[in-house]
Amino acid sequence: METMLANMIEEIMELKKSKDFVILAHNYQLPELQDIADHVGDSLQLATLATQLEKSRILFLGVDFMAETIKLLNPDKTVIVPDPEATCPLANSLTPEIVERYRNEFPGVPIVLYINSTLECKAFADVICTSANAVEIVARLDGQRVIFGPDKNLASYVAEKTGKDIIPIPGETGYCYVHENFKISSPLDARRSYPEAKIMVHPEVPKELRRLADYVGSTGQMLRYPAATDAREFVVGTEIGMLHRLRKTFPDRIFYPLDHAICSNMKLNTLEKVYRSLNEEVYEVTIDEEIARKAFKSVRKMFELMER
Ligand code: SF4
Structure with a gap:
């Protein structure tokens, strides 16, 4: 069994080299996948790091909204993922329709979306944040009220830390299981x-x-x-x-x-699927240009606010 595993890792490394791919893995990936990655980090770290890489072909190990963020910040690079079913229920709990409804209900109130949201929702946001900078981003916005989603727990943490009135969207159904x-x-x-x-x-x-x-x-x-x-x-x-x-x-x-907490979505990626992905060069991540243009504005706003 161990020899089979070692052989597979060797073949993955050879494929990666011959096809000129770089492997990026999220912190929640299986240990053996973190070990074969060139870089391990959180979603934004990996997306920004990808902009500095010379290699133009990326195999990403994580879930779909992260792969889309990498593609968003690196439109000219090829991004592939081993399992297109690896998604995030937290990100999927919010829809563009809900975001638009709150926009109409609370005119003028800024909408801050966690990076764990779909690209379609990001396109409707004013600014994106990560769990590392959510407090600073919200604190730097003008006004006392902020619409924040989709994670209700991060929203309550931000409310505690900033003293602002946070309107959580989608509300009680927005959480990471x-x-x-x-x-x-x-x-x-x-x-x-x-x-x-x-x-x-x-x-x-x-x-x-x-x-x-x-x-x-x-x-x-x-x-x-x-x-x-x-x-x-x-x-x-x-x-x-x-x-x-x-x-x-x-x-x-x-x-x-603290508990043996597993994200089954993150764990859909395996060594076998990584091998297949590199071998067959699947599954390529593509994003809609118009949605990407709007979503990019809200990501850029985050970088601008962090520079203040
Ligand atoms: S369900 Fe939770 S741990 Fe899994 S990808 Fe979504 S936010 Fe991350």
Whole structure:
């Protein structure tokens, strides 16, 4: 079994080289996929990094809205994904019709959409944000009221941190099932089992859990947190793939999962599918030009606000 795996990895590496592809993988991908990737990161990090790469062919390992963001920022590059079914239920919980309805209901109120949204919704937004910069983006907007979606937990975190009146869209149905389903008893259990450990959670977890944590941050921020504290042990409240990334980055620290939280959509990508994808050069990501033009404006606005 191990020899078969090693052979497959070798073949993937050969294909990648001969076909001149670069592999980008999200932090939540399977450990073996993170290990064959040239770069691992969060969705925006990978999309912006792709703009600096010389290679014009990208194999992306993550879910569809991330692949679309890479294509949006790199329209001249070829982007392929191993499984076109790998999607994000959180992103899909919001539709352009809902965004438009709120736009009409609250004229003049800015619409901020999390990067975990479809390209069609991004085209209707005023500005995009990530879990790392959502608080700063909303704080830098004029006015007290902001329409924010689709993650209701990130929306409540932003409301807490900025003191602004956040109108969440689509509301109660907008959440990431992976983060929503952490058990409220888990941080208390973790404190008992690992009394020296710091507990870090993603802002997509519910408010009750955030309050029991030592640190709230995006995956990128979680990767910086261990270096900023003297703690040797950490309990990690996000998708299980992040543990691999943290353990590789900080081999001298110990990381425990808060719960065994798995995103089954992220895990649709496998080594076998990566092999096929490179071999047959499928599945290519394409985006509608008109939608891309509008969505690009809202992404550009995020970069402008972050430069202020
Ligand atoms: S972890 Fe949550 S937000 Fe990320 S892709 Fe899976 S369902 Fe979507």
